[in-house]
Amino acid sequence: MTSTLGFAILAVLARGDRTGYDIAAAMRRPIGFFWTAGHSQIHAELQKLRTACLVGYEARHGPGPQDKKVYHLTDEGAAELRGWVTRPPKERPERDELVLKTYAAWLAEAGLVRRMFADQLAAHEARLAEYEREEAAFDGPPPFGDPRFGNYATLRCGLGYERHRAEWCRWMIDQLGDSDSL
């Protein structure tokens, strides 16, 4: 009954022991590119994982009102995670506000729509440049079995996504007339 968020946490823990705080940091980057969660959600989920014996922790002295808890995967947790990885993902409903706006774009002024897409294009190009820098830091794909393979493969996905998205923005801008209204 572990939720997808639970598996996201297990996936972080598979790379090394972490506190809840550290996991929350990983949920911003690099996991944040494909799964996000606030720290409130993470602490609650860690308690559930604890109850299910998929993780354990050692309390250590640290700052804050409570001791800090360094979490680790149990053997059971590792087995659950390995099983989950190759189970077909359940498809989630798509929710893309920009595409929804596009569906209704015929109601608006072409100039305003073009500006919105120009902004989106700029954002995609910035992210693309960032991902390309990250890719350059790799020396080709790491071998499967290396945790860095996960990082590289997801980066490849992000790269492809940003390219597709940028191209679509360019197509939209083209459709909206070249140099008139603004």
Next chain:
Amino acid sequence: MTSTLGFAILAVLARGDRTGYDIAAAMRRPIGFFWTAGHSQIHAELQKLRTACLVGYEARHGPGPQDKKVYHLTDEGAAELRGWVTRPPKERPERDELVLKTYAAWLAEAGLVRRMFADQLAAHEARLAEYEREEAAFDGPPPFGDPRFGNYATLRCGLGYERHRAEWCRWMIDQLGDSDSL
């Protein structure tokens, strides 16, 4: 304070008057490709839109315990919708289970991962074929200002997405070795 779902409903109503049931059908296809909602959510949201005077309805006799309600946009609703279309979309957190699995894929057997990606690839290719058939039904992009422009532009986005995704799946399968384990 209208939610994105509210605007999705207004976008449907901008194309013609509908009952809640009809809106729910549109939320499966074609809107469902980029925004989904169950009928329970839709009926609740229609009541809110009603209270905010963005839609109105006429009750007509129809099947079922209550009269059917044919909803229409008010002038106020149409203005709200037009204003929303060109406001920059607020970015939602990405949540992609397949990419999350990929991040943890180094833990699993390559053969099982390859099979999962082969299944995904098949699904993307099927959707791609469907979208290409739909695109062929258009005689090039309709003019901006025509509601059909919205359908065509979102279809273009879907086409690009499926191609990017299929390509990534093929890359993954390549990485996982060509003809050994199964």
Next chain:
DNA sequence: CTGCACTATGTCTGAAGTGACATAGTTGAT
């Protein structure tokens, strides 16, 4: 020595969303 950013854990409220339950007339096939 003051104040800020960071580490660190947790609770609570409310919104958004999913799926089941409830009800009932119309239409078409067998």
Next chain:
DNA sequence: ATCAACTATGTCACTTCAGACATAGTGCAG
């Protein structure tokens, strides 16, 4: 005639999630 599928509206319980609130020690800069 009967049965299933479709039209049609709505409620309820539950889960997920985001953001605010609460608390408090450490380490560094000015």
